Amino acid sequence: MASINPRKEAAYYTREEDSYSCGLCPHRCRIPVDGYGRCGSRRGDADILVAYSYGKVSSICVDPIEKKPLYNFRPRSRIFSVGGIGCNMFCKHCQNYAISMSPSGKKRTTYESPEELVGLCRSERMDAIAFTYNEPMIWYEYIMDVAECDPDLTCVLVTNGLAEEGPLRDLCKVSSAMNIDVKGFTDGFYMKVCGAHLEDVLSSAKTVHEEKVHLELTYLVIPGYNDSEDELTRFSEWVRDELSGEVPVHFTRFHPDNELTDIQWTPVETLMRAQDLAFEAGLSYVYVGNVLNQGAADTYCPECGNVVIKRLGYMVDIVGLDGTRCSNCRKALNIII
Numbered sequence: 443m444a445s446i447n448p449r450k451e452a453a454y455y456t457r458e459e460d461s462y463s464c465g466l467c468p469h470r471c472r473i474p475v476d477g478y479g480r481c482g483s484r485r486g487d488a489d490i491l492v493a494y495s496y497g498k499v500s501s502i503c504v505d506p507i508e509k510k511p512l513y514n515f516r517p518r519s520r521i522f523s524v525g526g527i528g529c530n531m532f533c534k535h536c537q538n539y540a541i542s543m544s545p546s547g548k549k550r551t552t553y554e555s556p557e558e559l560v561g562l563c564r565s566e567r568m569d570a571i572a573f574t575y576n577e578p579m580i581w582y583e584y585i586m587d588v589a590e591c592d593p594d595l596t597c598v599l600v601t602n603g604l605a606e607e608g609p610l611r612d613l614c615k616v617s618s619a620m621n622i623d624v625k626g627f628t629d630g631f632y633m634k635v636c637g638a639h640l641e642d643v644l645s646s647a648k649t650v651h652e653e654k655v656h657l658e659l660t661y662l663v664i665p666g667y668n669d670s671e672d673e674l675t676r677f678s679e680w681v682r683d684e685l686s687g688e689v690p691v692h693f694t695r696f697h698p699d700n701e702l703t704d705i706q707w708t709p710v711e712t713l714m715r716a717q718d719l720a721f722e723a724g725l726s727y728v729y730v731g732n733v734l735n736q737g738a739a740d741t742y743c744p745e746c747g748n749v750v751i752k753r754l755g756y757m758v759d760i761v762g763l764d765g766t767r768c769s770n771c772r773k774a775l776n777i778i779i
């Protein structure tokens with residue numbers, strides 16, 4: 443029999459006179475008693491702030507790790523993937539809006555206790571779990587409890603990076619890899635399309651990198667919104683200068699969705715140009731996603747150019763690796779097997 447959803451107290455909040463102040467993400471919502479935060483994941487009760495979406499699971503699937511996307515982390519493996527509801531960004535082009543925009547309680551979910559979720563994951567013979575599909579940062583308490591329940595599980599977050607530094611550092615301690623969306627490289631784009639600030643996301647990427655969690659970045663290229671050569675170049679140069687040229691970057695193809703249905707699919711040439719610009723800026727691992735173009739999603743040795751992993755869709759062949767070194771020139775690569 444499924445267990446009952448507990449009234450779990452939220453972390454990172456303070457009580458004010460007749461409301462609560464949530465400190466989980468930079469929105470810092472003021473939540474009145476009987477009210478909810480902007481993400482829908484926190485509810486003000488008379489006595490405590492409640493992590494309202496705790497354990498409410500909307501989606502479970504076993505996916506190829508490449509679908510997250512993570513290309514340099516355990517390539518060709520599968521990962522138990524789970525999502526809840528709600529998000530702290532409000533992207534007009536969200537491709538998962540059925541669950542991300544759903545206020546907590548209104549979307550059909552099932553409650554899985556941390557023990558039950560770990561049990562499901564292990565019963566699929568999986569040793570890795572991804573919190574994905576909707577925004578995991580707002581599931582902070584649940585993720586921490588799942589990790590505590592089974593410390594041997596490899597934990598991955600696929601996130602928009604909108605979190606305050608304290609909770610993010612906590613999550614880094616229990617995570618082995620993260621993919622962070624950098625959705626554009628101007629604050630105007632972030633404010634207009636996503637309802638957040640670019641600087642907060644960049645700051646999170648720096649924190650994750652500093653914490654030595656394996657990091658990959660995804661940049662969804664939207665025609666007319668974030669696809670100028672100048673913007674794409676500045677993004678790649680920022681990765682090189684503020685993180686490292688070794689951080690893998692994915693340029694992925696936009697398709698019309700949610701409120702942005704009047705925009706066309708990203709032309710393949712734009713994505714290939716973004717990849718060229720990133721390589722020219724000095725990044726070592728640059729991929730084009732959502733496109734079946736020979737070579738565009740392959741991993742090359744940055745030293746000798748040898749193809750080390752070939753990919754076409756979710757077909758993955760490891761062809762030039764010896765452990766985590768290039769089998770041709772022996773360079774140590776930023777790949778975790």
Ligand code: SF4
Pocket residue numbers: 464465466467468469470471478479480481482483484530580
């Ligand atoms: S986590 Fe949710 S409730 Fe808390 S500050 Fe962010 S949007 Fe507001």
